[in-house]
Amino acid sequence: MTIRFRSLALPLMLGALTFAPIAQAVDASLTTQPTYRYQLIDTFEVKGRQGVASDGNYYYVSGSKALYKYDKNGKLLLANETPFDGYPIPANHIGGIDVFNGEIFVSAENFMDGVGKDIQIAIHDAETLKLKRSFSFEPSSGQQEVSGICVDTDKRTVWMVSWVGEESGRYIYEYSLDTGKYLRKVHLQAVPQWIQGIHYWKGKLFVTADDGNADFDEPDNLYRIDVTDKTYAHVVREKIFSEVKRQGEIEAGGVDPKTGELLILFNRGSRIVLGMVKGFYPGYDREISEVYRFRMTPYADKATKAKAKK
Template identity: 60%
Template sequence: MKKISTALIAVLLSSTAGAATKAACDAASRAALPKYEYQLKRTFEVAGRQGIAADGEFYYVSGSVDLFKYSKDGKLIASNPKPFDGYQIPSNHIGDIDVYKNEVYVSAEWFSDGAGKDIQIAVHDADTLKLKRTFPFNAESGQLEVSSMAVDSKRNSVWMASWVGEESGRYLYEYDLSTGKYKRKVHLQAVPQWIQGIVVLDGDIYLTADDGTADAKEYDHLYRVKIDDNKPNAEVVLEKTFSDFKDFGEIEGVTVDRKSGEMLVHANRGKKIVLGMPKGFYPGYDREISDIYVYKMTPRCPAK
């Protein structure tokens, strides 16, 4: 029998491994497995308790009634403690936010005891954090509350999600980025529970869901929505389980820093939340702590 050279064996093994990797990636695609692996790089505390956005140079954070701008090393640069000044429709609550072309897009509403009304998207200047313009939602959409919104530049759209109401978690609502006109709603299958954050990346929509009960020490999750512009429904994939948070609590906004290839996730711990309203503290806490978790995103499969 002829001997096979070491170099040839290496080539054969490499070829076999490559084929196996491709087969695994194809299988992952068919099975709708996570698109990325997430490595926790660092965390830092912020003042706001709701949303997070990134433009590659700065981070933007929303509280329920305020807005903040941070450097990427966590230094506070600017704040607006009265972001509702100039709103034609009264608001008392901000959810998750996004930033696009030096403007901060804010999901705003009047929220009390688990119920929302007077939904609107407010656009603020990214330098001063002051209001520039607003546009309201379309009541015919069926949306009863807004927990988060995200800019989708490729589709020239803004997407909104709902936390409560009869349609809570069942739909995403799409609006025209230029005109503010309502486009459509997309039925999510299966339905995430308690959507808190939303961001668009490469055509897919990523959602954070506060579907883990803190009292029962359950983890919250990240989901990926595979949007098809020609379908009224969209498949939902479980992308990540947040077992690496510092404590059980309430997950909030999400964003992607496209310059660094990092995902930022906002989460609160320490305060008990009932129907979206603060109700005291958990043992060991005398204040609520809002953390930003920064993850390096690595594709599970090579690009085609």
């Protein structure tokens, strides 16, 4: 059915309506601007392909089935290529990692062709890379896979993220560092795609997202999450990783607490389908995993800039 209005009818009808302004609460503390500038320092190749973290003295790297310890010149010092020994829940895959107070926090699971199960947080000794203890995730959280983990050293909580599943990218999940108790999940707005890692630095959470298509040489991104006590959190794109040697797959990273440098692990050369290596791009016969180091310079706030002008 088609409804037609005579020429005078519509203006008369609109004139009878009252239009009220739409009220929208805006948090004045939120910003759409990045917190830091990022300048590439250098890169170095590593054996692991999942994530990198630092305690200020060493670099720790996770492979899908291994843990590695490097000195700060990029020299391999120690490897644990049987990291699942002693796990109370069988696992076959490690994602991103973090290191805090002499312990490596490992995001572990059983993973195959894009499907994860039996998620757990495994805690390894940073000196020996051996397992110390672990605790499982809370199924009622809705999390279906784990791709990264970090420690909020100020609140003493642990955060996990997921790469696939119905809630992939939409939520981050918080646990107590001291008890392992599940605390809550936080809804991300807007939602990053294909989250690979999470790290905490100076009151903020950051996530790496494999949201660029390597087939078209699209770069991946870093996002900042402004977490509060609300059930949702504001998300801002911090950086576009256009500097990498060949666009591939971004993984998890962290900040060196002594230097303030951002560390991000990237893989290049391999084609990734549902999280699994399925052949290589032209010119490559192996996958290359590299840690990229970036100098982080805070953006000056308005007050600082105004003071500098005086």
